[in-house]
Amino acid sequence: MSGLLQDLRYALRQLRKNAGFTAVAVITLALGIGANTAIFTVVNALLLKMLPVKDPQRLVAVGDPNDVNGDSSGTPQTDIFSYPLYKELRDRNSVFSGLCAAASDHHIEVDTGEEQSANEKVTGRMASGNYFSVLGIEPAIGRLFSSSDDTDENANPVVVLGYDYWQRKFAGSPAVVGKNIRLNGFPFTVIGVGAPGFEGDVVGERMALFVPLSMQPEIIRGRHWRNSPHDSWLLLIGRLKPGISPVQAKANLNLVFQQALRGGYGATLTADDRRAIANGHITVSPGGGGLSELRGDYRTSLLLLMGIVGLVLLIACVNVANLLFARASRRNREIAIRLAIGANRGRLLRQLLSESILLALLGGVAGSLLAVSGVRLLVGMFGSGTVLPLAPDWRVFAFTTGVSLTTGILFGLFPALQTLRVHVSPALKDGARTTDERNSRFGLGKGLIAGQIALSLLVLFSASLLLRSLQNLMKQDFGYDRSRLVIARVDAVSAGYVGEKMKSLAEELVARLRNTPGVRAATYSKNGLFAGSESAEEIIVPGFNTDNARDRVSREDFVGPDYFRVVGMPIVAGRGIEVQDTETSARVAVVNEAMVKYFFAGKNPVGRQFTIDDPDWLDKPITVVGVSHDAKTNHLREQVKPRFYLPFQQVPDPYMIVLAAQVGGSPAGAVSNVLGQIKATAPSLPISFVDTLDQLVNDSAATPAAVAKLSGFLAGLALLLACVGLYGVMSYNIAGRTREVGVRMALGAQRSDVMGMVVREAMLLVIAGVFLGVPLALLGSRVLTSFLFGLKSTDPLSLIMVLVLLTLVAAFAGFIPARRAAKVDPMVALRYE
Amino acid sequence: MTETNQALIQITDMTKVFYTDEIETHALSGVHLSVNKGEYVAMSGPSGCGKSTLLSIIGLLDTPTAGRYFLNSKPVENLDFAERARIRNQEIGFIFQSFNLIGDLTVYENVELPLTYRQRMPSVEHKKRVMEALERVGMAHRLKHYPSQLSGGQQQRVAVARALAGHPSILLADEPTGNLDSRNGEAVMELLANLHKDGATICMVTHDPRFAKHAQREIHLFDGKVVAEEELKKLLQETSA
Ligand SMILES: Nc1ncnc2c1ncn2[C@@H]1O[C@H](COP(=O)(O)OP(=O)(O)OP(=O)(O)O)[C@@H](O)[C@H]1O
Numbered sequence A: 001m002s003g004l005l006q007d008l009r010y011a012l013r014q015l016r017k018n019a020g021f022t023a024v025a026v027i028t029l030a031l032g033i034g035a036n037t038a039i040f041t042v043v044n045a046l047l048l049k050m051l052p053v054k055d056p057q058r059l060v061a062v063g064d065p066n067d068v069n070g071d072s073s074g075t076p077q078t079d080i081f082s083y084p085l086y087k088e089l090r091d092r093n094s095v096f097s098g099l100c101a102a103a104s105d106h107h108i109e110v111d112t113g114e115e116q117s118a119n120e121k122v123t124g125r126m127a128s129g130n131y132f133s134v135l136g137i138e139p140a141i142g143r144l145f146s147s148s149d150d151t152d153e154n155a156n157p158v159v160v161l162g163y164d165y166w167q168r169k170f171a172g173s174p175a176v177v178g179k180n181i182r183l184n185g186f187p188f189t190v191i192g193v194g195a196p197g198f199e200g201d202v203v204g205e206r207m208a209l210f211v212p213l214s215m216q217p218e219i220i221r222g223r224h225w226r227n228s229p230h231d232s233w234l235l236l237i238g239r240l241k242p243g244i245s246p247v248q249a250k251a252n253l254n255l256v257f258q259q260a261l262r263g264g265y266g267a268t269l270t271a272d273d274r275r276a277i278a279n280g281h282i283t284v285s286p287g288g289g290g291l292s293e294l295r296g297d298y299r300t301s302l303l304l305l306m307g308i309v310g311l312v313l314l315i316a317c318v319n320v321a322n323l324l325f326a327r328a329s330r331r332n333r334e335i336a337i338r339l340a341i342g343a344n345r346g347r348l349l350r351q352l353l354s355e356s357i358l359l360a361l362l363g364g365v366a367g368s369l370l371a372v373s374g375v376r377l378l379v380g381m382f383g384s385g386t387v388l389p390l391a392p393d394w395r396v397f398a399f400t401t402g403v404s405l406t407t408g409i410l411f412g413l414f415p416a417l418q419t420l421r422v423h424v425s426p427a428l429k430d431g432a433r434t435t436d437e438r439n440s441r442f443g444l445g446k447g448l449i450a451g452q453i454a455l456s457l458l459v460l461f462s463a464s465l466l467l468r469s470l471q472n473l474m475k476q477d478f479g480y481d482r483s484r485l486v487i488a489r490v491d492a493v494s495a496g497y498v499g500e501k502m503k504s505l506a507e508e509l510v511a512r513l514r515n516t517p518g519v520r521a522a523t524y525s526k527n528g529l530f531a532g533s534e535s536a537e538e539i540i541v542p543g544f545n546t547d548n549a550r551d552r553v554s555r556e557d558f559v560g561p562d563y564f565r566v567v568g569m570p571i572v573a574g575r576g577i578e579v580q581d582t583e584t585s586a587r588v589a590v591v592n593e594a595m596v597k598y599f600f601a602g603k604n605p606v607g608r609q610f611t612i613d614d615p616d617w618l619d620k621p622i623t624v625v626g627v628s629h630d631a632k633t634n635h636l637r638e639q640v641k642p643r644f645y646l647p648f649q650q651v652p653d654p655y656m657i658v659l660a661a662q663v664g665g666s667p668a669g670a671v672s673n674v675l676g677q678i679k680a681t682a683p684s685l686p687i688s689f690v691d692t693l694d695q696l697v698n699d700s701a702a703t704p705a706a707v708a709k710l711s712g713f714l715a716g717l718a719l720l721l722a723c724v725g726l727y728g729v730m731s732y733n734i735a736g737r738t739r740e741v742g743v744r745m746a747l748g749a750q751r752s753d754v755m756g757m758v759v760r761e762a763m764l765l766v767i768a769g770v771f772l773g774v775p776l777a778l779l780g781s782r783v784l785t786s787f788l789f790g791l792k793s794t795d796p797l798s799l800i801m802v803l804v805l806l807t808l809v810a811a812f813a814g815f816i817p818a819r820r821a822a823k824v825d826p827m828v829a830l831r832y833e
Numbered sequence B: 001m002t003e004t005n006q007a008l009i010q011i012t013d014m015t016k017v018f019y020t021d022e023i024e025t026h027a028l029s030g031v032h033l034s035v036n037k038g039e040y041v042a043m044s045g046p047s048g049c050g051k052s053t054l055l056s057i058i059g060l061l062d063t064p065t066a067g068r069y070f071l072n073s074k075p076v077e078n079l080d081f082a083e084r085a086r087i088r089n090q091e092i093g094f095i096f097q098s099f100n101l102i103g104d105l106t107v108y109e110n111v112e113l114p115l116t117y118r119q120r121m122p123s124v125e126h127k128k129r130v131m132e133a134l135e136r137v138g139m140a141h142r143l144k145h146y147p148s149q150l151s152g153g154q155q156q157r158v159a160v161a162r163a164l165a166g167h168p169s170i171l172l173a174d175e176p177t178g179n180l181d182s183r184n185g186e187a188v189m190e191l192l193a194n195l196h197k198d199g200a201t202i203c204m205v206t207h208d209p210r211f212a213k214h215a216q217r218e219i220h221l222f223d224g225k226v227v228a229e230e231e232l233k234k235l236l237q238e239t240s241a
C-alpha cells in the first residue's frame, strides 16, 4: 500500500514536471472520456436506470412499452389494451401477484382554487386502483389508490399528487390532503402524495398527478373508453410471482387472452374483430426500467453513437500512447540508471503504469466536467420536451472510472513495456555514430498513427453516410410543396364538437382562415400532413381478392373541399374533393397512385367503386372520382401506402380536425395569425399545435438529424485527434532527425526537397491508414444500413469525399513539421556530437 | 589576374562574426586564402580558432560577414540558400568527423544521396557513379548493409564515397579521423592521399600533425587569422606561458 502511494506521489511529480505533456494528454483524454460519459449518461437514463420502486427486476411490461402515448379506436389491439381486455388479463392470469394499467394525458388543466395561481397544464397518469400497490410505492402523506378508488365511470374523483409537484405547487404542505382541486374543470379530492423520487412509470415524463382510470371521461373529454372493447389505451405492468419467468408469464397471458376471446370478452366483439385479433400476440418484456416512448426511438441511435464515441476514445488513447512513446525514449537514460542500480522491472512497470492511470483519471475528472455540458447539448439536440433522469448515478460513475482505468492501462502499457526494454549499457554511453538509428519505437508510433487514421476514416465515413442520408431524407420529393403550409390541430371532440357540429366547425374555421392576412387558401382534413395521426380501414374492392383481411387494408383521410389544391398534391386523373361533395351527394373518393397500383392493378380507377368493410358503410359504395399523386404524410422514411380520401362532409363522425393553410409569404410569420383566427372563431376550442409544415417535418426528423450531426461532430473530433497524432509523431520524429536533415542539406538538398520528404513520409502513414481504413470503413458501415436513406453503406461518393478531406487535413498536419524541418541550418551537420 | 583564374578557391579579407546573446565572437578576422586545383591543403590550429567556421564557409554551409569568396572564379559569398545548395551539391564533397551516414538508408542509398538532389540524372548514371565511388573506397561489397552494421572505419570510407559520388571540384573534410582509432584513421588518410594523387582537390581540418603531413600545404589558423608556422609556435608559447 505504501508502495502504491509512493508510486502515485512519484507519478504526480513526473506529471507536474512535464506540464505541457500532461496538459495535452489530459485534454485529449478529457475529450474522449467526456464524450463517452455524456452519451453513456443518456444511455443510462433511458435504457439502464431502474424505476425507484420495490424490486424493479420483478416487473414486466405487458404490451408494447414504446406505445406509451398511443391510443387506438376500432379494431381491438394487443400491443395496447382496452379496459375490458385488461380486466380479463388481470383477473384470470396465474403468473402475476398484481397487474396494473395506466395511460397518460399531457393536457390536464389544474385549478387549485387559489386566486393568485394561474391554471397550469400538467401531465398526469390515469392509473388502475392497484397501480401503486403493484409498483410497491408508499405514500409520502395521506393514502394512495386502492381498488375501491377505481370502480365505475366518474365515480371516484380522487387524485394522488406526485411528490415533486406537491413540493412545487403546494410547498409540501400536508394540508393538501382532503383539498379540492379542479382537473379539466372537474372537481377532484386530493387523497395523498406519492413517495419522493417516484414520478410515474414512464421514462422521460414526470407525472404531476395520478387519477383513477375510472375518471377518464373527465380527463379526456368527449370519449368514453372505460367500458369499450374497441378503444385501446392502456399499457400494463405486472409483478411476477416468485419463480415465474417473463417467458412463462407471456405463455400464460396469451392463453388467458385466447380463452377470453372464446368467452364473455369475445362475445362483445364482432366476428370480424375476433378474427382480426385472433392471431394477436401479447408481448412481455422487462419492465423495471419503466415504459418509454423514447426508448424505442433512440435505443439504436444511442448505441450507434456509443460505438462511434468509443472509437473516438480509442483514437484519443493512441494519441496519448504516442506522447508516452515519445517521452519514453527521452527517459531511456533515467530508466537505464534505475535498472543499473538494481530496480526490478516489475516495480518500474507499476511505476510507469501508475503514471498513465493517474493521467487517465485526471482525464476522467476533466471529462466528467465536460460531460455535464455535453449531456445538456445532447438532450437539446435530440429535442423533445422530455425530462430524462440524467442525474449521474453509480452506473455513470462506474462507467467513467472503468473507462478511465481501461484507457490508462491501454495507452500506458505498451509505452511502459517499450521503456523497460531499454538495454542498460548502450543507453549509458553516448555518441551516436550515424545520424539517427531509427528503431522500432518509431515503427510502433507510426503503426499506431496508421491505425488511428484507419479508425478516423471509419468514423468519418460513418458520419458522412449519416449526414448524406439526412440530406436525402430532407430533400426527397414529398409529393407536395411543404414550404408554404401551416398546419394546426384542434381537439374538437373534447370541446364537445361531434358529428354535424364538428363538420360545420371545420367549415367555419376554414372560412375564417381564408380571410386571414397572408393566407392564400385553407382547408381541413382528419389526419393531414405530419400532424401525428393516421387511420386505416379494411376495404372491399370488386376484382381484388385476398384471403386475409389485413391484406385489404388501406389508409384513409377525410378531407375538405379543395384539399389537394391547397396542400399542393397534384391530381393526376379525374378530380379532387370539391364543394359539391356534400353529405347528401353521391359518396366519392380520391385514391392515391399506390392504391391504384395495389387495388386496381394499375388501371385507371376513375368511375369504379369500393366499399369500406364496416357495418356502417357496407351499404354505401364509394365511387372513385380522381387519382392523387403519392404523398408522404407522417414519416420521412415511409413507403407511400395505398390511401383513399373521402369528403370530410360525407363522413358521419370525422373525429378530428387538422387545418392546413397555404400562405403567400413566410409560413413561420403566419403561424401566430392562424392561431389568432382559430382562437377568435372558437375561444373554448383546445388547440394541440399550430406550426409550419417544415417545422413538423424537421421535428419528425429530430432523431436522425441529431444522430447525423453528433456523428459529424464526433468525426470532426476523430479527425482532429488523428491529425494531432500525425502531427505529433512527425514533429517528434523530425525533431530527432535534425542532424539527418542538416546532412541532407549539406549534400545539396533544397528546402523543398526536405519538405517534400517529410510530407511524403506523413502521407505514407496516411496511405497505410487508408489501406487499413477503407476495408474497415466498408465493413463497419454495414451496421448503419438501417440508418441510411437513399444511399448504400458502401456509397462511393461519401468514401471519396472522406478520403479527400482526410488527405487534405493530414497533409496540413504533415506540412507543419515539414516546414520546421526545412528551416534546419545545414551547419548542424558539421557539429560533432 | 592569371593567378585568380587558376585558383579554385580565392578568399580575401574574410571575416565572420557570430552574435549570440549580445556577445560578438569574431571567429574569422581577415582571412586570405587561395587553393589551387589539385591541391591538398591541411588546416590546423588550436580549438576554437575558426577552422570549422572557415571550412563551412568554403563549403557554402555558411556565409561570411565580410570579405570576398570566389569559387571557380565565380563570386559566391552572397548567394541565396537555394543557389548555395545547388553549388554544394555539384561542386563540394563533405566528409564529416562523425561520418553522418543516414541510419535508415543502405550503403548504396547513402552514397546515392547527393545524386538524388540533382535534377535530370538518369538512374543508370546514378548506379555507375555509386559503384565507381564505392569501388574507389573498397566498399562495393557492402551495398545492402546499413551503417549500423559497419565498423567506424568502414562507415567513414562510405562517407568518402558519398562525397566522391557527385564528382565535386573539392573535397572538404573536418577532422575525418577524429572518431577513428589510429589504424582506421591511417587507412582513411591513405585513401585521401590516393584520391589526391588521382587529381582531387582536398581541404582538410586536422588536429593531428602526423596526418597534416599527408598534405602538400599546411595552413595554420590562430584566433581567426592565418599565420605562419613559426609565428604560430611563438603565439602558442606565449599563450601557454
Ligand atoms: N554558430 C555559432 N555561434 C556562435 N559562435 C560560434 C558558432 N560557431 C562557432 N562559434 C565560435 O567561433 C569560434 C570558432 O569556432 P570553430 O568551430 O570554427 O572552431 P574550431 O577551430 O573548429 O575548433 P575545434 O578544433 O574545437 O573544432 C569559436 O569561438 C566558437 O565558439
Ligand SMILES: [Mg+2]
Residues within 6 Å of the ligand: B051, B052, B053, B174
Ligand atoms: Mg571544428
